[in-house]
Amino acid sequence: MGKLKQRRQVKGVIALAVTIVVLFTAVLVTNYFKANAAEETTNHKNNENIKKAVAANYLNEKPEKELHRKHQEKAMASSRESTDTTSSDIAATPPASNATASQTTPTEPNANQTQPDGAQSAINNKTVFLTFDDGPASFSGEIVTLLEQYNAKATFFMIDGNIRRYPEAVKLMVDSGHAVGLHSVSHNKNAFYASANSVLGELNQNRNTLLEISGIDSHLMRTPYGSAPYMTDEYKAAVAANGYLMWDWNIDSKDWYYKDERYVNSVIEQMNAKANHSGPFVILLHERKETLAHLPKLLDYLKQQGFELKAIDSSMVPVQF
Numbered sequence: 001m002g003k004l005k006q007r008r009q010v011k012g013v014i015a016l017a018v019t020i021v022v023l024f025t026a027v028l029v030t031n032y033f034k035a036n037a038a039e040e041t042t043n044h045k046n047n048e049n050i051k052k053a054v055a056a057n058y059l060n061e062k063p064e065k066e067l068h069r070k071h072q073e074k075a076m077a078s079s080r081e082s083t084d085t086t087s088s089d090i091a092a093t094p095p096a097s098n099a100t101a102s103q104t105t106p107t108e109p110n111a112n113q114t115q116p117d118g119a120q121s122a123i124n125n126k127t128v129f130l131t132f133d134d135g136p137a138s139f140s141g142e143i144v145t146l147l148e149q150y151n152a153k154a155t156f157f158m159i160d161g162n163i164r165r166y167p168e169a170v171k172l173m174v175d176s177g178h179a180v181g182l183h184s185v186s187h188n189k190n191a192f193y194a195s196a197n198s199v200l201g202e203l204n205q206n207r208n209t210l211l212e213i214s215g216i217d218s219h220l221m222r223t224p225y226g227s228a229p230y231m232t233d234e235y236k237a238a239v240a241a242n243g244y245l246m247w248d249w250n251i252d253s254k255d256w257y258y259k260d261e262r263y264v265n266s267v268i269e270q271m272n273a274k275a276n277h278s279g280p281f282v283i284l285l286h287e288r289k290e291t292l293a294h295l296p297k298l299l300d301y302l303k304q305q306g307f308e309l310k311a312i313d314s315s316m317v318p319v320q321f
């Protein structure tokens with residue numbers, strides 16, 4: 001009987017021990033999974049936080065145009081520092097004698113920075129900037145009269161000697177609300193693009209002449225034949241540092257080549273090919289008699305298509321190649 005009791009006791013102890021071991025293991029396993037689950041939650045939360053941070057950063061990023069503008073401003077600021085000493089010897093001060101006080105004050109070089117965005121934001125793919133190069137000419141008044149009939153504004157990039165030759169034409173442009181800008185003295189590729197100093201020298205002289213004749217101190221400019229390929233990065237930095245706003249074009253009428261109404265068809269074809277582009281159309285024209293002769297056809301088309309024909313101003317971001 002005693003042996004039997006002993007066996008039962010041993011069995012009981014073993015059963016108890018097994019139960020304890022099983023329970024202990026169960027607790028360990030449960031804790032392990034709990035800990036894992038907690039870690040996963042933390043990881044998940046961390047991932048969420050990273051995602052949120054990335055999204056926030058993305059939202060904080062400026063639109064590309066804004067970035068581009070900031071970049072330009074930086075470039076202007078740094079190039080101003082680096083070229084000030086070299087350009088000061090040829091950067092002529094505009095003459096003050098013939099104009100009134102308000103007209104002689106040179107505009108701030110970085111007009112883009114200070115102007116409100118209103119003018120820029122009103123510009124879209126229904127905006128056309130007609131630009132006439134190489135004038136003024138004996139028939140500039142006829143161009144101005146025609147533009148007026150269509151309630152159109154335009155921009156004239158003019159050569160120094162022609163401004164002196166036809167001062168009344170320049171005054172008429174200004175009085176009629178058109179923009180006036182610079183287009184060199186020599187209009188000679190080798191002379192104009194010889195160095196940063198030759199580029200600046202011609203622009204400064206051109207600007208002083210325009211100011212003297214019209215009272216407008218314009219920093220709008222177009223280099224002869226456009227900025228590509230002759231305007232090097234150095235030249236571009238130099239003109240930017242002096243506050244010039246360099247405008248190229250995105251529609252080349254080739255009016256000087258066609259010399260007839262084919263230039264109008266060429267413009268229309270190019271505009272149709274760019275139907276989806278977002279910015280303004282900048283159309284290159286010249287003050288030529290043949291251009292004037294077929295200008296009504298172009299103006300008719302642009303008006304029918306609902307384009308707004310505006311003058312360029314210094315608050316606008318220049319269109320460049």
Ligand SMILES: [Zn+2]
Nearest residue numbers: 133134224225
């Ligand atoms: Zn030209």
